[in-house]
Amino acid sequence: MSKILIVSTSADDMNGHKTGLWFEEFAAPYNLFKEAGHDVTVVSVKGGDVPIDKASMVKEILPKFQEARRALHDTTPLADVDPASFDAVYFPGGHGAVVDFPNNPLVAGAIEAMVRKDGVVASVCHGPAAFAHVTIDGKPFVSGRQINGFTDEEEKSTGLEDKVPFLLETTLRGEGATFLTSDAGKEFAVIDGNVVTGQNPASSEAVAKLVIAKLAIV
Numbered sequence: 001m002s003k004i005l006i007v008s009t010s011a012d013d014m015n016g017h018k019t020g021l022w023f024e025e026f027a028a029p030y031n032l033f034k035e036a037g038h039d040v041t042v043v044s045v046k047g048g049d050v051p052i053d054k055a056s057m058v059k060e061i062l063p064k065f066q067e068a069r070r071a072l073h074d075t076t077p078l079a080d081v082d083p084a085s086f087d088a089v090y091f092p093g094g095h096g097a098v099v100d101f102p103n104n105p106l107v108a109g110a111i112e113a114m115v116r117k118d119g120v121v122a123s124v125c126h127g128p129a130a131f132a133h134v135t136i137d138g139k140p141f142v143s144g145r146q147i148n149g150f151t152d153e154e155e156k157s158t159g160l161e162d163k164v165p166f167l168l169e170t171t172l173r174g175e176g177a178t179f180l181t182s183d184a185g186k187e188f189a190v191i192d193g194n195v196v197t198g199q200n201p202a203s204s205e206a207v208a209k210l211v212i213a214k215l216a217i218v
Helices: 023-035 059-070 105-116 127-131 152-158 168-174 201-215
Strands: 003-008 039-044 088-091 120-124 189-192 195-198
Touching: 003 023, 003 105, 023 039, 023 059, 023 201, 088 105, 088 127, 088 201, 105 120, 105 127, 120 127, 120 201, 127 168, 152 168, 189 201, 195 201
Parallel strands: 003 039, 003 088, 088 120, 120 195
Antiparallel strands: 189 195
């Protein structure tokens, strides 16, 4: 059994657009991690109830995610846990992630803690906003890594291009990432060493399965 830390956004507003966590990106991996027998701890940037993007609360998926939904109530603040005590950290997305993940020393610290102990760093969709501007030993975390996340094409299709503070793909490419992409909306996950990333909500389960497989051998 491994210990997995899931870090959610606490942001519910993006330049006037109501947002938050994209529920499936949290709930599907949460279920798979638990089913695989891992110890899962859920925290958020500020703690408390996690804001959920209403557009992600699709009625058809809710019955199988009731436990996951309860886990988003009264979460522990990220500042109150020691990331180094975990074997993996996972950052789900939602547009809230582009608001309070970047330039956040606690988020950057969680990533660095995993790198220092050869743990697994994973994320999906907008979650890789956590990687933006993170440097370790003077080098951008994403530099030279194969990763992916919500593409510029997908962002433009949401109609929120004028609301997001930055385009994720453009930003991470600018920091030296080899940003791999697939068709918009299609499942696509990438693993490079101990870093696992997925392109969009449809990639959530694929990311979780890669994390589980990686934890079985690290």
